[in-house]
Amino acid sequence: MSAVSxxxxxYLELSQDGGGAHKFYEVxxxxxxxxxxxxxxxxxxxVQTSTFPTAEKARAAAARKVGEKVRKxxxxxxxxxxxxxxxxxxxxxxxxxTARAVAPVLWRFRTGSAAFGIHVDDDRCxxxxxxxxVYTLDHDGGVLAxxxxxxxxxxxxxxxxxxxxxxxxxxxxxxxxxxxxxxYDIAADVDIxxxxxxxxxxxxSDRNGRLTxxxxxxxxxxxxxxxxxxxxxxxxxxxxxxHGHHRGVTAYAPDGGGELxxxxxxxxxxxxxxxxxxxxxxxxxxxxxxxxxxxGRIEATYVCDSAVYSCATSxxxxxxxxxxxxxxxxxxxxxxxxxxxxxxxxxxxxxMQYRDERLxxxxxxxxxxxxxxxxxxxxxxxxGTVPVARDVKLAAALPTYAPATAxxxxxxxxxxxxxxxxxxxxxxxxxxxxxxxxEGYEPSWNVQFPRAIREPGARYVVDALHAASGGxxxxxxxxxxxx
Numbered sequence: 001m002s003a004v005s006x007x008x009x010x011y012l013e014l015s016q017d018g019g020g021a022h023k024f025y026e027v028x029x030x031x032x033x034x035x036x037x038x039x040x041x042x043x044x045x046x047v048q049t050s051t052f053p054t055a056e057k058a059r060a061a062a063a064r065k066v067g068e069k070v071r072k073x074x075x076x077x078x079x080x081x082x083x084x085x086x087x088x089x090x091x092x093x094x095x096x097x098t099a100r101a102v103a104p105v106l107w108r109f110r111t112g113s114a115a116f117g118i119h120v121d122d123d124r125c126x127x128x129x130x131x132x133x134v135y136t137l138d139h140d141g142g143v144l145a146x147x148x149x150x151x152x153x154x155x156x157x158x159x160x161x162x163x164x165x166x167x168x169x170x171x172x173x174x175x176x177x178x179x180x181x182x183x184y185d186i187a188a189d190v191d192i193x194x195x196x197x198x199x200x201x202x203x204x205s206d207r208n209g210r211l212t213x214x215x216x217x218x219x220x221x222x223x224x225x226x227x228x229x230x231x232x233x234x235x236x237x238x239x240x241x242x243h244g245h246h247r248g249v250t251a252y253a254p255d256g257g258g259e260l261x262x263x264x265x266x267x268x269x270x271x272x273x274x275x276x277x278x279x280x281x282x283x284x285x286x287x288x289x290x291x292x293x294x295x296g297r298i299e300a301t302y303v304c305d306s307a308v309y310s311c312a313t314s315x316x317x318x319x320x321x322x323x324x325x326x327x328x329x330x331x332x333x334x335x336x337x338x339x340x341x342x343x344x345x346x347x348x349x350x351x352m353q354y355r356d357e358r359l360x361x362x363x364x365x366x367x368x369x370x371x372x373x374x375x376x377x378x379x380x381x382x383x384g385t386v387p388v389a390r391d392v393k394l395a396a397a398l399p400t401y402a403p404a405t406a407x408x409x410x411x412x413x414x415x416x417x418x419x420x421x422x423x424x425x426x427x428x429x430x431x432x433x434x435x436x437x438x439e440g441y442e443p444s445w446n447v448q449f450p451r452a453i454r455e456p457g458a459r460y461v462v463d464a465l466h467a468a469s470g471g472x473x474x475x476x477x478x479x480x481x482x483x
Contacts, residue, residue, distance in 0.1 A: 006030065006031060007029065009027070011024065011078070012024065012025045012066070012070070012075060012076060012077060013041060013075060013077035013082060014069075014073050014074045023038065023039060024039065024041050024077070025037075025065075025069045027062045027066055029058055031055055032053070032054070033051050033052075034049070034051075034058050034062050034065075036048045040170060047452070094326075094327055094363075095306075095326045095327065096327055097342075097344065098305065101343070101384060102381065103342035103343060103359075103371045104372040104378065104381045104387055105344075105370065105372075105386070106141070106371065106389065107141035108345075108368070108390070108392065109143065109368045109392040110366060110367050111129040111131075111133060111367065113129040113152075114130045114364055114365070115127055115129040115153075115350065115366045116129070116153060116155055117134070117153045117154065117155045117156035117165060117351065118156060118368070119156040119157070119163060120353045121158065125360060125370075126156050126175075128155070128165050129152070130152040132148060132151050132152055132153060133147070133149075133153075134147040134153060135147075135368075137392070139356075139358070141370065143393075144399075145399045145401065146398055146400045147165075147401050148402050149165060149180065149402075150169050151168040152167060153167055154166045154167065154168065154194065155194055157196055157197050158197075159197040160468075161176065162176045162197075164184075164195070166204075167192075170185065171184065171185050172185075173403060174448075176475075176476065177463075177475065177477055178401055179403070179478065179479070180401060180402070181450035181453075181479075182450065184202050185451065186212065193206050193230070193232050194231070194234050196235050196236045197236075198237060198238075198254075199469050200216030200468050200470045200474070201215055201221070201236070203234045204234065205245070207231075208226075209228050209246070210225055210231070211223060211224045211226055211231070211243045211252065213241065213256065216446075216470060217446055217448070221256065222256030224252060227248070227262060228245030228248065230245060231243060231244060231245040232270050232271060232272070233245070233272030233281060235272050235274040236254070237293070238254070239254070240252060240253065240260055240293065241253075244265075244271075244279075244281050245268070245269055246268035248269065249265060249269060249279065250263075260296075261295055262296065263291055263296040263297070266283055266287050266289060266301070267285025268283060268284045269283055270284055270309055270310075271311055274293075275313055275315075275317045278291060278292055278299060280313065280320065281311075282308030282309065282310060283308055284307045285307070286306060286308065287304065287308065288301070288302040288304070288308055288320060289302070290317070290320070300334070302320050304341075305324060305326065305328065306324035306325045307324060307325040308323070308324055308325075309323050309324060309349060309350050310349045310350055310352045311352070312352045312359070317334055318334055319331055319334070321359055323350075323352055325348050326348065327347055327348045328341055328342065328344065328348075329341070329342055329343075329344055329359065329371065331373070331378070340378055342382070344361060344363060344369060344371075345389065346363050346369065347364030349361040349363055350362055350363060350364060354373065357374040358371065359371040359373040417461075419464070420461045420462060420464070421436060421463075422436075422461055423436050423437060423438075423449070423459065423460050423461075424457070424459045425456055425460075432455070433446050433447075434454065434460075437459065442467075445467075446472050446473070447472065447473045447475065448472060448473070453479070458481065459482040461480045462475045463477020463478050
């Protein structure tokens with residue numbers, strides 16, 4: 001005779017009118033095991049599994065979880081009874097370039113889906129696409145690894161050497177280790193347009209023009225309604241958070257203390273960039289405008305021939321680059337003089353970054369493109385001489401990583417890698433936080449840690465911890481659970 005399953009499942013939903021919360025919470029008890037699945041209605045969601053010493057304790061833990069959600073307004077529901085809310089994806093028109101010459105493209109990597117996210121650092125290039133794939137490549141175009149995230153990637157941002165991907169599922173994933181994890185969980189009513197992270201504080205701009213600020217422990221700090229909708233720009237530094245939307249750019253105090261300045265731009269803001277003393281807004285009215293960070297005054301205007309989808313600068317703003325809706329890329333001198341305009345050889349650039357005389361673009365056709373932006377290469381391109389662009393191919397055995405929902409186990413501390421650090425999950429103030437157990441660290445500081453594997457009393461070994469200026473630790477490397 002086959003065994004009869006004793007598993008029981010409770011499924012709850014919280015759905016509010018007017019664009020509010022639209023999420024589910026499901027708890028399954030199967031013997032000693034409690035499995036929790038949660039997320040936006042219609043999505044696969046995140047899964048967290050816990051094992052208890054007895055079936056009674058498992059049922060009691062499940063009942064507590066359900067009770068907490070019911071007290072917050074969740075109600076019993078039938079899976080599939082409500083349709084998922086639509087997620088805004090940038091709708092862009094891309095037409096052929098009117099430039100007479102094509103940019104000197106060194107190599108091109110086709111990701112297979114429209115790409116928005118890009119980050120380039122000393123070691124590698126990162127590109128994220130609408131299918132939820134994030135690829136890393138070296139500067140010569142060699143593909144190193146692939147991360148598969150649960151939903152489309154809106155943007156990639158860096159905070160020191162930590163890399164984060166903002167996705168359509170409302171979460172922000174830390175990609176700094178082999179196994180990515182959800183470091184921030186944005187409110188379910190926030191339709192992410194763009195992100196920036198500064199010293200562990202996440203700044204989120206959204207479709208409705210709101211600005212939401214969340215700290216490194218994934219706790220909401222403050223939010224503002226904003227002056228305009230469709231906020232495609234957010235940048236942050238020590239002095240302010242710079243929020244770009246369809247009415248211009250607004251600067252807010254980092255602590256939420258209020259508005260510092262507002263400047264109307266020539267057209268709605270579609271992209272933003274920052275340097276030490278200025279922010280740059282690419283607009284729908286064919287310009288990039290440079291705004292002084294101290295008071296918002298417009299210092300320079302860079303005129304293109306079509307709506308500006310992306311912009312970037314060389315260090316210090318010596319050169320200003322822009323990508324328009326007509327598959328062209330521009331370079332300007334600091335004062336606004338146009339130096340050149342070239343075709344991308346593909347789609348329009350939805351994001352870009354300059355590094356070491358190379359301009360990296362992600363385009364409407366889903367490609368990561370590396371352009372030689374050196375003076376000699378551009379001059380040759382203007383005369384019609386360009387290199388043969390190399391099409392990058394995927395390796396047959398490409399390492400692929402998915403978000404962590406569990407940690408690899410080790411038998412004892414003695415078996416942990418040399419130099420690793422032990423951390424422990426503790427309940428504090430109604431939340432499960434993570435503190436350092438190993439000597440040599442500040443025991444009161446919290447550790448930014450995957451929420452899905454936090455269990456009170458559980459201990460983990462991490463490869464390394466780094467102190468952030470905000471008074472917390474970040475994980476570097478693998479996470480292993482101690483038995």
